[in-house]
Amino acid sequence: MKIAILYGSSHGKTSKVVAETVQHLNMPVDVFDVRLIGSSSELVDYDLFIFFSPTYGDEELQSDMEEFLLRCELSLAGKHFAICELGSYYGYEDFSFGAMRILRKHLLQWNGCELCEPLSLDSFPRTNREHLLNWVDYLKGQINEHFRFCNA
Amino acid sequence: MSTSDFATLEKIRRRVGRPFRFEMDRERCVALDLTSGEHIWSGLIRHHSQNDKDEILALVCQLDGLKKLNLRRNHLGRLPEAFADLTKLEELNLGSNTLGIIPPQLRGLKRLKYLHLGNNYITTVPEFVSELQGLEYFTLHKNIRIKSVENLAGLRQLKHLNLHYLNLHRLPQFIYEFRSLVTLTLWNVREIKDEIAYLTNLEFFSDCGCPGLRTLPDSLLTLRKLRMIRLFQNNLESLPKNFGDLENLEELSLYQNQLVRLPDSFAKLRKLRKLNLAWNRFRSVPACLAQCAALEWLAVFENPLKHGEVVAVPSQTKVLKVWPFTTLAQEEGVK
Numbered sequence: 001m002k003i004a005i006l007y008g009s010s011h012g013k014t015s016k017v018v019a020e021t022v023q024h025l026n027m028p029v030d031v032f033d034v035r036l037i038g039s040s041s042e043l044v045d046y047d048l049f050i051f052f053s054p055t056y057g058d059e060e061l062q063s064d065m066e067e068f069l070l071r072c073e074l075s076l077a078g079k080h081f082a083i084c085e086l087g088s089y090y091g092y093e094d095f096s097f098g099a100m101r102i103l104r105k106h107l108l109q110w111n112g113c114e115l116c117e118p119l120s121l122d123s124f125p126r127t128n129r130e131h132l133l134n135w136v137d138y139l140k141g142q143i144n145e146h147f148r149f150c151n152a
Numbered sequence: 153m154s155t156s157d158f159a160t161l162e163k164i165r166r167r168v169g170r171p172f173r174f175e176m177d178r179e180r181c182v183a184l185d186l187t188s189g190e191h192i193w194s195g196l197i198r199h200h201s202q203n204d205k206d207e208i209l210a211l212v213c214q215l216d217g218l219k220k221l222n223l224r225r226n227h228l229g230r231l232p233e234a235f236a237d238l239t240k241l242e243e244l245n246l247g248s249n250t251l252g253i254i255p256p257q258l259r260g261l262k263r264l265k266y267l268h269l270g271n272n273y274i275t276t277v278p279e280f281v282s283e284l285q286g287l288e289y290f291t292l293h294k295n296i297r298i299k300s301v302e303n304l305a306g307l308r309q310l311k312h313l314n315l316h317y318l319n320l321h322r323l324p325q326f327i328y329e330f331r332s333l334v335t336l337t338l339w340n341v342r343e344i345k346d347e348i349a350y351l352t353n354l355e356f357f358s359d360c361g362c363p364g365l366r367t368l369p370d371s372l373l374t375l376r377k378l379r380m381i382r383l384f385q386n387n388l389e390s391l392p393k394n395f396g397d398l399e400n401l402e403e404l405s406l407y408q409n410q411l412v413r414l415p416d417s418f419a420k421l422r423k424l425r426k427l428n429l430a431w432n433r434f435r436s437v438p439a440c441l442a443q444c445a446a447l448e449w450l451a452v453f454e455n456p457l458k459h460g461e462v463v464a465v466p467s468q469t470k471v472l473k474v475w476p477f478t479t480l481a482q483e484e485g486v487k
Contacts, residue, residue: 057271057294058225058248070199091384091405091428093449095479104480105192120478125361125385126408128431128454128475135477 001147002045003029006037007052008065013123014086017132018052021084024136027143034068040075048080048115048143051103054123055087059098069106076112080146082139083107083114084132086123096120116142157181160214167208170196180217187224195225195248202229213237224248224268231255239263247271247291254278262286270294270314282306293317293337300324308332315339316358346371358382366410373397384408384428396420407431407451419443430454430475437463437471 005022009015015033022029030046037043053065061069083104087097100118108114119135122128157180164184165172170191175183186196186208197205205228212221213234220243228249235257243266244258251272258264259280266289274295282303290307291314292298298318304310305326312335313327321342327333328347335356342364348354349371357378359365365386378398384407391406396417404421405428412433419440424447429438431454441447442464450465453475463471 060225060248060271089384089407091382091407092403092426093479095476100478100480102192117477118480130454131475131477138477 001047001143001150003027003048003050003143004043004046005029005031005050005052006034006043006068007031008034008054008062008068009052010054010056010062010064013127014052014054014062017084017086017121017123017127020129020132021050021052021136024133025140027140033064035064037068037072040072043072043074046079047147048082049074049076049107049112050082050084050139051107052084052086053099053103055085055097055099059101061099061102065099065103069103074107074110074112076107076110079112080115081107081112082116082142083118084121084135085118086121086127088124089120089122115139115146157215157217160211164208164211167200167204167211168196172196175220177217181215182217183220184212184215184218185220185222186212186226187222193225195223195227197228198226205229206232210234216240219243219263221245231257233257236260242266244268254281256280259283265289267291274298277301277303279303285309288312288332290314291337293339302326311335311353313337317361341365344369344372348372349374351375353377355379356381359386361385363387368392370394376400379403381405391415393417399423402426402446404428414438414440416440422446425449427451430472436461437465439464441465441469 005018007014007018054062056062083100085097085100097120116139121132161174161181173185174181187194188196197208209232213232216237217240218238219240221241222245224245225248239260240263241261242263244264245268247268248271251274254274264284265286267287268291270291270293272295275297282305285306287307288309289312290310293314293316296317296319302324308330309332310330311332314337316337316339323341328350333351334353336354338359340362341359342362346369354375355377360382366389370392373392373394379400380403382405384405386409388409388411393415394417395415399420400423401421402423403426407428408431410433421444424444426449428451430451434455436458437452445466447466447469449470451472453472
């Protein structure tokens with residue numbers, strides 16, 4: 001089972017969150033800045049894709065990630081994905097920011113299967129590190145459970 | 153000319169490539185909306201080439217009977233000179249359009265009541281904006297390079313003003329004179345002056361993202377029409393003793409402050425439906441909340457609460473002690 005982490009980062013915060021995730025996940029993963037991905041052929045060998053993207057502006061996607069979705073259509077049949085969106089929480093019941101909704105729509109359209117509940121991480125101005133690590137633990141559990149079952 | 157508007161709309165339709173909403177008054181097009189909630193990117197021409205966008209906008213400018221125009225989330229970058237011909241516009245949404253300036257073509261649009269310029273790259277507010285004196289709703293939010301809004305001084309009819317995520321730090325004195333304001337949204341404004349009491353029509357007030365904001369003036373408590381207050385991501389250490397005087401308050405977000413207790417007067421907030429106390433320093437859920445009879449939603453996650461404490465709140469109150477990963481599961485179920 002091969003895992004790819006794909007992220008878009010404008011000012012470095014998302015790449016730091018990705019680095020922390022990789023460390024806490026403690027599994028072999030390959031990390032891609034989507035800005036540097038030439039074509040979807042670079043990603044054909046992976047079984048699980050974990051996306052990280054901040055929300056900008058008016059519930060919009062980070063620009064590199066938006067450009068990536070328009071440029072590289074992935075064939076995700078039989079493959080899984082998970083999403084962490086970053087943003088600023090506004091204080092009431094809506095904990096989502098917008099990037100996840102756009103990412104998710106594309107990944108489902110490309111026939112991907114969502115592995116687990118996504119994360120909307122409050123990252124501005126302070127990053128909720130504990131919340132991130134809780135999700136990474138949950139993600140790790142889902143990976144172990146699902147892929148152990150697949151390999152049995 | 154009636155046929156002309158229909159013909160223009162047909163040309164726009166061909167270039168947009170997707171259905172869009174418009175409204176006719178007899179044979180004149182009076183409203184046009186180049187966004188759609190069914191389109192994942194929302195802006196229907198967001199990913200068109202700059203040339204296509206210019207052509208579509210040139211056609212839009214021929215619809216000179218337009219009263220409402222929504223171009224939000226289209227990354228237009230610029231407006232044609234002929235945009236100045238849309239003199240009948242009353243509502244204009246130019247949010248999320250990568251605009252570096254407030255377009256000078258807006259100068260003559262004296263009938264504007266609603267203007268949305270949020271989420272752009274605007275750096276200054278030019279003088280002519282003060283001439284748009286019919287404006288009742290104006291949002292400039294998320295234009296972080298704007299350091300001054302002095303040229304809004306003439307807009308005394310404003311009812312709704314959104315200055316969220318601008319680089320202001322202080323609120324210009326003239327805004328305290330905008331007596332018609334119903335909504336005032338600020339960000340990182342360190343000092344709320346006593347003159348806030350002049351804004352007697354205020355129903356919605358926000359000042360967030362300000363590490364320097366530690367206390368609130370007592371004069372805020374005279375604004376008895378206030379229904380919603382957002383004060384998240386500040387450094388508030390306490391609230392005024394008589395905070396409960398805001399008896400019409402329905403929603404209050406105090407998320408991410410330094411609060412350890414609420415004043416007892418909170419018990420007087422009988423209309424309070426939503427309260428966010430998350431990411432503060434509460435060691436227990438304040439007892440006064442038991443008397444907030446209308447409370448439906450209470451967030452207390454990310455506080456050092458004692459484990460296993462019984463929370464005394466009205467029976468219908470949904471209490472969030474743990475931060476959910478997302479609201480997606482509640483909305484539609486995770487596949």
